[in-house]
Amino acid sequence: MTAYAIAHLYPEGRPDAEVIDYIERIQSTMDPYGGRFLVHNAPVEVVEGAWPGAVVVLGFPSIGEARAWYASPAYQELAPLRTRNMAGDLVLVEGVAADYDPRATAAALRAAAGAAPVA
Template sequence: MTAYAIGNLRPPARLDEQVFEYMERIQSTLDPFGGRFLVHNAVLDVREGEWPEALVIIGFPGIEEARGWYDSAAYQELVSLRADHIPGDLVLVDGVGDGYDAGHTAAAYRAMQAGTPAAAA
């Protein structure tokens, strides 16, 4: 199942040279883990709420590859080039499998809530 590294970054108006070096070198850290950029420096069309930051999404074949990339010596050598100059948040997350149906998830949550004392009251 596909997994993702999702970054919510807050870049300054002017980027430091270290950030450019990070951007020039990151792909070589992704390649051994099957990682590829899915969203990078895209214009966001915010429909709900606020999103003043930049969004980065990197896809991986699975969560183990995503973890392997982040924990790798090659990426750990680079991460401070970005993190020290662009604050933000990064999560690794599993995607949903083929055939996922949100209606089934809603039914499971509904059943769980019906079985709780608070829902029965």
């Protein structure tokens, strides 16, 4: 099942040389794990709440590959180039199956809560 690395970053001004080096080198750390960029610092359209900063979304074939990429010596050597220069949050999350139906999740939640279904 596809997994994602999602970063909410807070860049301040123009990227410095270390951040540019990080951007140049990150793909090579992802290649052995089947990782690819899905979103990279694209403008966001905020429709609810606030979203200061930038968003980056990476896709991996599975949560195992995403974890292995993040823990890899190649990425751990590279990560400080970003973390020293840009605050942010990074999460790894597993996606849902292609046949995922949120109604089944709602039914399970209703059953657990003892609530009647909506007509």
